[in-house]
Amino acid sequence: MRTSSIDSGGGKGTTNSQKDQIERRHSGSSRGRISVVGIGPGDIDEMTLDAKKTIVEADVIVGYKTYVRLIESIVKPGAEVFSGTMGKEVERAKAAVSKALEGNTVAVISSGDPGVYGMAGLVLEVANLENVKIPIVVIPGVTAATAAAARLGAPLVSDFAVISLSDLLTPWSLIEKRLHGAAEADFVIVLYNPQSEGRKEPLMKANEILLKHRKPETLVGVVRQVGRKGEETVITTLKELLNCEVDMATTIIVGNSTTCLVGERMVTLRGYDL
Amino acid sequence: MRTSSIDSGGGKGTTNSQKDQIERRHSGSSRGRISVVGIGPGDIDEMTLDAKKTIVEADVIVGYKTYVRLIESIVKPGAEVFSGTMGKEVERAKAAVSKALEGNTVAVISSGDPGVYGMAGLVLEVANLENVKIPIVVIPGVTAATAAAARLGAPLVSDFAVISLSDLLTPWSLIEKRLHGAAEADFVIVLYNPQSEGRKEPLMKANEILLKHRKPETLVGVVRQVGRKGEETVITTLKELLNCEVDMATTIIVGNSTTCLVGERMVTLRGYDL
Numbered sequence: 001m002r003t004s005s006i007d008s009g010g011g012k013g014t015t016n017s018q019k020d021q022i023e024r025r026h027s028g029s030s031r032g033r034i035s036v037v038g039i040g041p042g043d044i045d046e047m048t049l050d051a052k053k054t055i056v057e058a059d060v061i062v063g064y065k066t067y068v069r070l071i072e073s074i075v076k077p078g079a080e081v082f083s084g085t086m087g088k089e090v091e092r093a094k095a096a097v098s099k100a101l102e103g104n105t106v107a108v109i110s111s112g113d114p115g116v117y118g119m120a121g122l123v124l125e126v127a128n129l130e131n132v133k134i135p136i137v138v139i140p141g142v143t144a145a146t147a148a149a150a151r152l153g154a155p156l157v158s159d160f161a162v163i164s165l166s167d168l169l170t171p172w173s174l175i176e177k178r179l180h181g182a183a184e185a186d187f188v189i190v191l192y193n194p195q196s197e198g199r200k201e202p203l204m205k206a207n208e209i210l211l212k213h214r215k216p217e218t219l220v221g222v223v224r225q226v227g228r229k230g231e232e233t234v235i236t237t238l239k240e241l242l243n244c245e246v247d248m249a250t251t252i253i254v255g256n257s258t259t260c261l262v263g264e265r266m267v268t269l270r271g272y273d274l
Numbered sequence: 275m276r277t278s279s280i281d282s283g284g285g286k287g288t289t290n291s292q293k294d295q296i297e298r299r300h301s302g303s304s305r306g307r308i309s310v311v312g313i314g315p316g317d318i319d320e321m322t323l324d325a326k327k328t329i330v331e332a333d334v335i336v337g338y339k340t341y342v343r344l345i346e347s348i349v350k351p352g353a354e355v356f357s358g359t360m361g362k363e364v365e366r367a368k369a370a371v372s373k374a375l376e377g378n379t380v381a382v383i384s385s386g387d388p389g390v391y392g393m394a395g396l397v398l399e400v401a402n403l404e405n406v407k408i409p410i411v412v413i414p415g416v417t418a419a420t421a422a423a424a425r426l427g428a429p430l431v432s433d434f435a436v437i438s439l440s441d442l443l444t445p446w447s448l449i450e451k452r453l454h455g456a457a458e459a460d461f462v463i464v465l466y467n468p469q470s471e472g473r474k475e476p477l478m479k480a481n482e483i484l485l486k487h488r489k490p491e492t493l494v495g496v497v498r499q500v501g502r503k504g505e506e507t508v509i510t511t512l513k514e515l516l517n518c519e520v521d522m523a524t525t526i527i528v529g530n531s532t533t534c535l536v537g538e539r540m541v542t543l544r545g546y547d548l
Contacts, residue, residue, distance in 0.1 A: 121428030154395030185455030
């Protein structure tokens, strides 16, 4: 079966199921290939079985150094590890492609899910630009939004929007437009990359924008280091948010108009009649 | 350490980490407890290690019949199984609480992630209404948005909004408002529950709304039965979307203005300079 391509006739394209792709990858062929793997929030137990198997079997591991440290206990002896810094994502994607072309089984790892502010798109872009025909599979993982939500209770449960406050690759004007748009339509809003040293303004501005649309008492969940040592969960309000300790490993979930405390948990009401 | 409650002083509350909570749950205590578990899209290998362990150890399994069938191979012999139908979520949540009060380890299962249109909020609400003090832990899983995205390539990768087209619990006027808001702010848009027998109008109306904000050639990914037998992935366009076969087990991902084909994959460009 072939992977479907764009079908302007509106018909159905048959497809390689993810399972087929992964089984071929594990079948022992010596051809190089890349898996872009979501390792989940941090704890090995929050990884999928498939992600773990992929990492355990990989000849080469490529990832940001913090994520490599999180999974190093399951990397096979003798595997080559490319452990890099923030800002070097393009280099890591190129290294992955290069290693796969040598015939290696490569695992490019991303925290959470690799398709949510992760490496999936970049690896595909680099491979395509270099016109290389190697199998590339994306292995989904538990993204920070859902990991943080699980700690808080059930704040997502209904329609939600995910917005990164990092303006390194996205113009701030577009981030603002999305904050306004999401808040006005009463989405629960998940903020990724909310703050880092030297960059406190984005969260301050985001808070100001959200207060234009939401009551100051709107519940906000703040989860630091989700899935890692030092994990911390706080439920606060929009008006108090800027008093919380926040860093780049923090996920912030801003409730919508129905979000409330249920016991000690943050819950957005789906609308069930109880 | 205590779970933080609402902190109007903006201070930090210390917390039971998820790991602490889960370890206490697995410690062999005979006290009843509930885990609301995300089983992922369907294949056991796409479940987290923690989710699998929780289901394997559960005395009681509660879930919608389709999801129970997906995981029945790992349910321990002798476990009690409450397998229900759509529309009976409240009854299942009550049964879970009742069984936990008898001292059982209960796993309430949801497809994907239990905090995304799943059972997490409802179980917490029911337990709170009945004023019962039993440990309840939410075990996150791979939600359909990220599972479908992995099949398609990397369509999420940037800011995205998740909207359910089911108006059983949410007024259609609010769904429309969210579609407009998300489209206008150039979010990638993930549609859950897009269609079922007798309910084709929501997707038709959603398509019409999105065409007011996006070009007809905007890429749309349609993944049916993600993670299950019969999984099918199609990449099409907004103008052709209504010609695709769509059902309730379909996840639709509507690209934003930068989403394009990279090779045969659907990728939203993050903005890396290549």
